Amino acid sequence: xxxEGCLSIPGYIGEIKRSELVRVKAQNARGVEVKIKAEGLLxxxxxxxxxxxxxxxxxxxxxxxxxxxxxxxxxxxxxxxATKEGEPE
Numbered sequence: 548x549x550x551e552g553c554l555s556i557p558g559y560i561g562e563i564k565r566s567e568l569v570r571v572k573a574q575n576a577r578g579v580e581v582k583i584k585a586e587g588l589l590x591x592x593x594x595x596x597x598x599x600x601x602x603x604x605x606x607x608x609x610x611x612x613x614x615x616x617x618x619x620x621x622x623x624x625x626x627x628x629a630t631k632e633g634e635p636e
Contacts, residue, residue: 549591551605552618561615563608565591 552560569590571583585593595605609615 551591551595553595553605555599555604556606558618559615560618561605561609563605563610563614565594569593571597 548562549565550560550562551565567590568584568586571585571593573581573583575581583593598604598607606615
């Protein structure tokens with residue numbers, strides 16, 4: 548299981564299954580066949596992008612809505628906690 552997000556659904560992340568190893572056959576810009584064997588993060592990325600070509604988003608792979616959550620924005624230090632010039636830290 549991996550935590551995956553996408554700019555198509557900003558601010559959210561989902562836990563889905565992805566392959567650890569993929570083999571992809573495609574054509575380059577000149578029409579020459581290329582083959583790629585990838586594992587780890589590159590395998591996940593290729594699978595994610597190929598899904599897009601097939602009209603699939605990562606949310607389509609969710610096993611349940613419990614695996615989908617909103618990302619919390621990073622906490623900013625409060626003004627009261629910030630040190631003022633001349634005060635010891």
